[in-house]
Amino acid sequence: MNDMKEVERDAAAGDIKIQARGVQVFYGDTHAIKDVSVDILDKTVTAFIGPSGCGKSTFLRCLNRMNDTIDIARVRGDIHIDGDDIHDPSIDPVQLRAKVGMVFQKPNPFPKSIYDNIAYGPRIHGLAATKTELDEIVERSLRRGAIWDEVKDRLHEPGTGLSGGQQQRLCIARAVATEPEVLLMDEPCSALDPIATAQVEDLIDELRRNYSVVIVTHSMQQAARVSQKTAFFHLGNLVEYRETGQIFTNPEDPRTESYITGRIG
Amino acid sequence: MADVTAGSDPNPKTGSTGDVVRASLARRNRKQTILQVLGLGAISFAFLMLFILIASLVSTGYQAFTQTHITLEVFIDPEEVPLERLPRGGFDDVLDASLAAMLEGVDPNDRATMRALGNLLSNGAQFKLRDRVVEDPDLVGQTVTIAVPVSDPYDQLNKGLIDRETPEQYRRLKDFEIAWFDQLTASDAISEPLNIGLISNPDSRFPELAGLKGALIGSFWALLVCFLISFPLGIGAAIYLEEFAPKNKFSDFVEVNINNLAAVPSVVFGLLALAVFIGWFGLPRSAPFVGGMTLALMTMPTIIIATRAALKAVPPSIREAALGVGASKHQVVFGHVLPLAMPGILTGTIIGLAQALGETAPLLLIGMNAFITSAPSGPFDSATALPTQIFIWADSPERGFVSRTSAAILVLLGFLITMNAVSIFLRNKFERSW
Numbered sequence: 001m002n003d004m005k006e007v008e009r010d011a012a013a014g015d016i017k018i019q020a021r022g023v024q025v026f027y028g029d030t031h032a033i034k035d036v037s038v039d040i041l042d043k044t045v046t047a048f049i050g051p052s053g054c055g056k057s058t059f060l061r062c063l064n065r066m067n068d069t070i071d072i073a074r075v076r077g078d079i080h081i082d083g084d085d086i087h088d089p090s091i092d093p094v095q096l097r098a099k100v101g102m103v104f105q106k107p108n109p110f111p112k113s114i115y116d117n118i119a120y121g122p123r124i125h126g127l128a129a130t131k132t133e134l135d136e137i138v139e140r141s142l143r144r145g146a147i148w149d150e151v152k153d154r155l156h157e158p159g160t161g162l163s164g165g166q167q168q169r170l171c172i173a174r175a176v177a178t179e180p181e182v183l184l185m186d187e188p189c190s191a192l193d194p195i196a197t198a199q200v201e202d203l204i205d206e207l208r209r210n211y212s213v214v215i216v217t218h219s220m221q222q223a224a225r226v227s228q229k230t231a232f233f234h235l236g237n238l239v240e241y242r243e244t245g246q247i248f249t250n251p252e253d254p255r256t257e258s259y260i261t262g263r264i265g
Numbered sequence: 266m267a268d269v270t271a272g273s274d275p276n277p278k279t280g281s282t283g284d285v286v287r288a289s290l291a292r293r294n295r296k297q298t299i300l301q302v303l304g305l306g307a308i309s310f311a312f313l314m315l316f317i318l319i320a321s322l323v324s325t326g327y328q329a330f331t332q333t334h335i336t337l338e339v340f341i342d343p344e345e346v347p348l349e350r351l352p353r354g355g356f357d358d359v360l361d362a363s364l365a366a367m368l369e370g371v372d373p374n375d376r377a378t379m380r381a382l383g384n385l386l387s388n389g390a391q392f393k394l395r396d397r398v399v400e401d402p403d404l405v406g407q408t409v410t411i412a413v414p415v416s417d418p419y420d421q422l423n424k425g426l427i428d429r430e431t432p433e434q435y436r437r438l439k440d441f442e443i444a445w446f447d448q449l450t451a452s453d454a455i456s457e458p459l460n461i462g463l464i465s466n467p468d469s470r471f472p473e474l475a476g477l478k479g480a481l482i483g484s485f486w487a488l489l490v491c492f493l494i495s496f497p498l499g500i501g502a503a504i505y506l507e508e509f510a511p512k513n514k515f516s517d518f519v520e521v522n523i524n525n526l527a528a529v530p531s532v533v534f535g536l537l538a539l540a541v542f543i544g545w546f547g548l549p550r551s552a553p554f555v556g557g558m559t560l561a562l563m564t565m566p567t568i569i570i571a572t573r574a575a576l577k578a579v580p581p582s583i584r585e586a587a588l589g590v591g592a593s594k595h596q597v598v599f600g601h602v603l604p605l606a607m608p609g610i611l612t613g614t615i616i617g618l619a620q621a622l623g624e625t626a627p628l629l630l631i632g633m634n635a636f637i638t639s640a641p642s643g644p645f646d647s648a649t650a651l652p653t654q655i656f657i658w659a660d661s662p663e664r665g666f667v668s669r670t671s672a673a674i675l676v677l678l679g680f681l682i683t684m685n686a687v688s689i690f691l692r693n694k695f696e697r698s699w
Contacts, residue, residue: 098591121590
């Protein structure tokens with residue numbers, strides 16, 4: 001495992017990509033997110049940590065309006081990406097999700113060929129005019145997903161036949177195929193073994209060059225390894241949001257300290 | 266089951282956890298054994314009943330799969346069958362004459378004997394000969410060899426269903442008639458080939474001529490119409506309800522009523538069809554088109570329920586994956602969810618259609634139990650269907666219809682088994698893992 005990359009941390013790397021103000025989420029009568037305001041930077045990996053049920057995944061799903069698909073979920077507050085209100089009536093969630101890609105907890109490739117898994121997004125958005133262009137997008141995405149060398153000879157075999165770690169990298173490649181600007185990752189390594197986890201983590205670090213990456217993780221070591229900024233959520237509140245190094249070495253809030261030292265969570 | 270008591274007693278004197286578990290182990294194993302025995306018993310009982318059903322059908326029905334024929338050397342007498350009057354002519358007379366020639370002691374001029382002799386041949390025999398001669402008029406004046414079906418009583422006699430020990434006055438065939446038949450048997454004129462007529466003939470008053478052609482074609486048209494209406498409508502309704510409809514009181518109301526619709530007795534649908542399709546719309550009676558629409562009313566709830574279950578069974582991760590790359594709702598449904606649900610939908614549809622194939626009551630009410638002696642040439646012609654044909658035959662008094670009823674049931678069961686096998690095949694072929 002790589003050690004904490006404190007040296008590389010350059011929080012000044014990005015401008016503000018996502019600006020959330022006073023976000024509240026209700027699931028029926030449950031108040032899942034309580035008044036969260038946060039600025040997420042461009043070309044930065046931001047980690048959301050916190051105990052189970054603290055709302056970190058729920059907040060992540062607000063950023064590409066995935067909560068819209070849950071009938072009982074209601075979202076309040078303002079979220080701006082590049083200054084545009086994502087809840088503006090003129091913004092279609094489909095358009096938003098093309099710009100904000102997502103990788104899920106469990107690898108979920110489509111039951112189609114590896115090629116079609118990657119090509120699906122570009123196809124529905126009309127990003128490739130010709131077959132050659134589509135082939136290029138597929139190759140570029142698979143290379144970015146660090147899985148090209150493993151699958152280049154079997155692009156037309158089903159994506160579901162890959163191993164768990166390969167499937168997750170395929171899903172990451174699928175998410176970057178539509179050239180999003182933000183990549184949301186909801187515990188992308190929780191179903192993977194340590195070797196696959198290391199591969200995905202290296203990939204996340206690589207992706208930071210082009211994207212604003214937001215990752216939800218259960219593992220504090222992972223947050224420490226891959227992120228530059230860390231947000232700690234507890235019981236629906238954003239308790240602390242700072243440089244990753246500071247949060248782990250010098251937490252301000254007693255709840256953060258309890259969590260990272262293993263007393264709660 | 267939370268009836269494991271191990272560790273619930275805080276007093277350690279009662280023994281270790283191991284002892285407590287061991288004490289309850291025998292009881293738990295006994296419960297499992299009883300459950301297995303009951304399950305096996307239920308399955309054996311079901312199989313026994315199925316076996317009895319099939320065995321009784323086969324034991325009465327197998328005789329309908331052959332038909333007794335008699336091979337005659339018929340001289341086409343130009344006096345009885347003049348060339349210029351074709352297709353009319355005394356074909357029955359030339360047949361009777363050739364029959365009389367084969368038998369000893371039959372006087373062709375004794376009209377009473379000749380009438381009795383004529384009853385040996387099926388009423389369809391003369392038409393079979395006629396068709397042959399009309400096709401080739403050169404045969405007039407020549408002798409042709411032709412195998413024609415015998416009438417039902419002689420068919421029964423040949424198959425051993427008429428007891429020769431019965432006193433003559435209670436028997437359908439008199440002693441001299443049996444003697445004739447024995448003479449013909451001795452001269453190798455009697456044969457018992459496969460009864461192709463059972464499939465290729467339409468219905469008839471005479472059991473030896475009655476076949477399922479009209480019913481098969483009628484059922485085919487009815488099922489086709491039923492499928493074309495219920496499949497798209499059912500899937501459309503299910504997709505809307507499952508994927509697009511807002512979850513509110515109204516959609517709950519619709520859902521409850523679709524389930525109610527699936528439970529409505531089929532005879533009620535028949536009455537509805539009679540009133541609406543035939544009464545208001547003035548569609549023809551006895552038509553497979555109307556039958557198909559009626560069956561579609563019944564099949565649609567089944568398809569809706571099966572489709573919704575299949576759509577629900579598609580894991581949410583696939584929907585999220587598609588939404589996550591920016592697919593719109595309809596792209597998610599038609600590009601991902603529907604293809605994955607297809608095996609389940611097809612299975613439900615085929616089971617629904619198999620139910621429709623066997624449905625009788627609504628077809629009786631719209632007149633598909635009429636006596637129709639020609640096969641329909643389209644969905645608007647009068648026709649019967651397989652189950653109503655079984656109903657008609659079961660109701661007919663002639664002895665020959667007993668075995669034909671069983672044979673028709675076997676044909677119907679054959680189609681049902683085939684359809685269910687196809688549904689299993691499709692499910693296995695298209696099932697994809699994720």
